[in-house]
Amino acid sequence: MDSSQGHHFLRHAVGLALTVGLLSSCGGGGGDDGADDGGYGAPASTAAGPTTDQATDQATDDATDEATDDDMAAPVTVVISDFAYDVPDAVAPGAEITVRNDDNVGHTVTSDDDGATFDVAVGPGEEVTFTAPDEPGDYDFFCRPHPNMTATLVVEEG
Incomplete structure (x- = not known):
């Protein structure tokens, strides 16, 4: 979190x-305070509520x-820093995800299915936004220029 x-x-x-x-x-005090109202007090409320x-x-x-x-x-943010992804534990289907690149080189967030699900490039010091997949599941992704950078986006219903 x-x-x-x-x-x-x-x-x-x-x-x-x-x-x-x-x-x-x-809640009021429904209890007896010991005082006798002599029959002049307001009746207890019986209204349905x-x-x-x-x-x-x-x-x-x-x-x-x-x-x-x-x-x-x-707001959901994936942060790229020191050639690593910092990804939230889970996101909702269709959530807007902001990717912030704190490194001084460009990166991508590319799904392992050859980018068919998502593939966004983010320059040094920039932010981009993309939409999470609509189907719940675990989506592995990587950086095209730096394929050793990998992570998983978990999409699940709230």
Whole structure:
């Protein structure tokens, strides 16, 4: 997980914790405080609505769905540095992938199927973008000018 994905995940985790905390504190005190309201207090609400537990569960589900969707939509970057690829653990099918070349020579990201799936050239100090394959799987790739540079792009559903 690169640092931007880590920060993205942390931001969602903190947001989820705050949401759960706020919803828990809104639960109200359904208990008896020992005071007799003499029959003048408002009747207990019987309106159908989510309980605190249901609201918390829904907020958790929504936040989890959002985090998953956002993580899959998060920017994906392959970094080339010192004649090596730094590749994310996995990417979503069809994700936009930015390749950043930190070396002072040109490289390619070329799939092992003779470049039929993807083949992008990136000059020294440049960035290019390509689209990940739509089919989940492991895609081995290499650099045409430097065939000893190899890596694998893992494409999987979120």
